[in-house]
Amino acid sequence: MIGLVDCNNFFVSCERVFRPDLLGRPVVVLSNNDGCAVAISEEAKRLGITRGMPYFKFRPMAERNGVTAISGNHRLYGDMSSRVMATLHSMVDDMEVYSIDEAFLAIPREVDDCIGFGREIVRRVRRDTGIPVSLGLAATKTLAKLSARFAKKYPGYRGVCMIDTAEKAKKAMSLTAVGDVWGIGRRHSVRLNECGITTALKFAELSKDTVMRWFGLSGVRTWNELNGIACIERDAIDTGHQSITSSRSFARDIYEFDEIREAVSAFASNVARRLRKQNGFAASLSVFIATNRFHDGSRQYFNTAKASFPDPTDDSLTIAAIATGALKTIFRAGYGYKKAGVTITEIVPAEACQRSLFIDPVEVEKRSRLMKAIDAINSGASSDRVRIAAAGSISAKMRRENVSPNYTTSLNDIITVTAR
DNA sequence: TCTGGGGTCCTAGGACCC
DNA sequence: TCTGGGGTCCTAGGACCC
Numbered sequence: 001m002i003g004l005v006d007c008n009n010f011f012v013s014c015e016r017v018f019r020p021d022l023l024g025r026p027v028v029v030l031s032n033n034d035g036c037a038v039a040i041s042e043e044a045k046r047l048g049i050t051r052g053m054p055y056f057k058f059r060p061m062a063e064r065n066g067v068t069a070i071s072g073n074h075r076l077y078g079d080m081s082s083r084v085m086a087t088l089h090s091m092v093d094d095m096e097v098y099s100i101d102e103a104f105l106a107i108p109r110e111v112d113d114c115i116g117f118g119r120e121i122v123r124r125v126r127r128d129t130g131i132p133v134s135l136g137l138a139a140t141k142t143l144a145k146l147s148a149r150f151a152k153k154y155p156g157y158r159g160v161c162m163i164d165t166a167e168k169a170k171k172a173m174s175l176t177a178v179g180d181v182w183g184i185g186r187r188h189s190v191r192l193n194e195c196g197i198t199t200a201l202k203f204a205e206l207s208k209d210t211v212m213r214w215f216g217l218s219g220v221r222t223w224n225e226l227n228g229i230a231c232i233e234r235d236a237i238d239t240g241h242q243s244i245t246s247s248r249s250f251a252r253d254i255y256e257f258d259e260i261r262e263a264v265s266a267f268a269s270n271v272a273r274r275l276r277k278q279n280g281f282a283a284s285l286s287v288f289i290a291t292n293r294f295h296d297g298s299r300q301y302f303n304t305a306k307a308s309f310p311d312p313t314d315d316s317l318t319i320a321a322i323a324t325g326a327l328k329t330i331f332r333a334g335y336g337y338k339k340a341g342v343t344i345t346e347i348v349p350a351e352a353c354q355r356s357l358f359i360d361p362v363e364v365e366k367r368s369r370l371m372k373a374i375d376a377i378n379s380g381a382s383s384d385r386v387r388i389a390a391a392g393s394i395s396a397k398m399r400r401e402n403v404s405p406n407y408t409t410s411l412n413d414i415i416t417v418t419a420r
Numbered sequence: 421t422c423t424g425g426g427g428t429c430c431t432a433g434g435a436c437c438c
Numbered sequence: 439t440c441t442g443g444g445g446t447c448c449t450a451g452g453a454c455c456c
Contacts, residue, residue: 031424038424056422072424099456185454216430218454245426252421294423341425399422 001114001137001164002230003105004144005088005121007081008132008152010101011039014080015070017130018407018415026067030055033249033399034071071400079408083129091121096234104141104234118160137162138169141232142225145182146172146200166228173201173226183222188215200226239349240278246270247341251399253292254337260289262392264327267342268320269388273378275344276371281312281353283346285319287326292338303330312346312353315367316374319344320388 007013011029016022026044028037037044037053047065049058055069062069081100088095094106111117118135125133136148143163150172151161163169179189181200191214197203203211204226211223224231246267254260264287275282288304305326313319323342377386384393405413 033422033424035422035424052424054423059422074425102456183454187453215453218430241427243427247425249424292423339424343426 001107001111001162002139002141002144003092003107003118003121004098004136004141004148005084005103005105005125006134006136006148006152007084007101008134009039009041010081010131011072011077012041013131014077015073015404017080018404022068026062026065027070028062028067029070029072031072033251034069034401035249038072069402071403073404073406075406075409076404080129080131083408084125084131084133087125087128088121091124104144107137114164115160115162118162119158122159133159135160137164139163139228140225140230142182142222143169143172143228146176146180146226149176149180169226169228170201173204174199176200178203181222181226183218183225188219240280240347242347243343243345244271244274244282244347245341245343246274247288247339247343248398249339250337250397255333255335257331257333259392260331260337260340261324261327262390263340263397264323264342265320265388265391266393267340268323269316269391271342271344272314272316272319272371273375275347276314276375278347279350280347281314281350282309282319282344283312283348284308285323285326285342285344287323287330287340287342289327289330289337289340291335299335301332301335303332305330311356311359312348314350315371316388317367320390324390 012022012027015027015029022041024043025041026047026049027041028044028049029039030036031038034055036055037049037051037058040049040051044062044067047061047067049062049067059069077100084101085095085097085103088103088105092105092108094108096104098104105121107114107117114137118137122133122135125131134148134152136144136146136151137160138144138147147161147163151157151159154161163172176199177189178184178192178197178200179186181203184192184203192198192203197206204223206223208220208223211219215222221231248263248267250263254263268285271285284306286304286306288302290302291298291300293300293302307322307326309318309322319342374386378384387393405415407413407415
């Protein structure tokens with residue numbers, strides 16, 4: 001039996017742990033720049049707020065209805081996530097962290113009361129972290145995801161729903177819209193709906209050949225999983241990311257090359273830091289810049305530039321220099337740029353890294369020590385204490401009107417409880 | 421005024437090779 | 439007059455996920 005644990009409205013729930021006054025009230029957590037709603041409490045959903053809705057559009061309505069809008073605090077969510085995962089891991093050896101708020105669990109064979117075991121998981125996560133979770137149980141990951149939707153939607157399940165027979169699977173699939181199936185996105189569900197395939201069950205009842213022709217291999221995988229044949233394997237040994245991106249929208253349009261260059265240097269140094277964290281070296285990168293795609297009237301420009309490193313590296317200064325060089329090849333004056341970003345690719349583990357014969361080992365060693373020193377100083381609460389001179393501060397350009405304290409990661413922000 | 425950020429996998433088509 | 443067949447690798451773009 002596979003279990004899928006899903007944190008309910010995760011970002012909102014993280015905020016509520018330290019703001020119990022927000023329980024039972026409409027709350028949304030906003031994306032960077034206070035741009036869009038990315039997490040919405042049930043109360044706020046009932047007011048019609050949906051994921052991805054631009055804040056400036058629903059703000060007046062939200063204020064009229066007493067919605068609390070919070071700027072995203074990803075340091076807090078990341079830390080709360082690791083607490084949830086640690087609690088799960090204390091109960092189940094074999095688990096796979098799927099995202100910041102989800103994990104697949106292999107329910108141990110010796111457990112015969114899966115529902116009871118599941119309820120205990122839900123109870124303990126709630127007790128140890130304050131986060132409410134839902135648990136779906138089934139024979140495949142896709143059915144477990146589907147099951148978890150029921151666990152979350154209907155309080156009668158008390159947090160845990162299990163699909164353990166073909167009849168239950170059929171029933172659940174007949175009640176699930178095809179677009180709500182894990183692996184079937186918006187594009188495919190439009191196509192399916194046009195052909196009258198509206199539920200997960202109808203999709204599962206298509207012929208395998210039809211599914212292959214329409215949706216390729218990934219479609220067949222989903223189809224198998226719905227029919228009870230597990231074929232989405234767990235990730236192999238975690239070797240880190242294959243690519244790492246840092247990008248931001250700016251609070252206002254930027255016209256000057258130097259300003260874009262500062263941002264690109266900051267992105268480059270950010271990806272390099274994350275690259276070192278996973279103990280990898282990268283061999284190439286790409287840089288992109290873009291104007292505001294929502295402004296129909298103004299002139300639009302989008303371009304990316306790619307560059308290879310002479311030698312695989314994890315060095316912030318080298319990566320920033322090459323990113324800046326790439327930027328120069330695509331920057332065009334006269335446009336108002338709204339967004340830019342840097343992606344490093346061709347990442348290999350440090351120990352598998354093939355370096356050229358002509359490199360100076362002494363210089364490499366010096367640089368490596370410098371990076372280690374910078375990482376050490378920047379670890380902890382103030383991650384921006386030392387930065388390369390060419391880089392501006394990414395956060396300085398961001399709009400964050402209502403950000404919560406770093407309750408769990410900053411000594412200055414630890415909550416104070418006063419007895420009267 | 422104001423519209424997020426970070427990933428993965430698959431496929432089709434072109435370049436290139438023998 | 440007549441102009442093959444079969445591979446591999448790489449890339450861009452599309453689809454999906456959170």
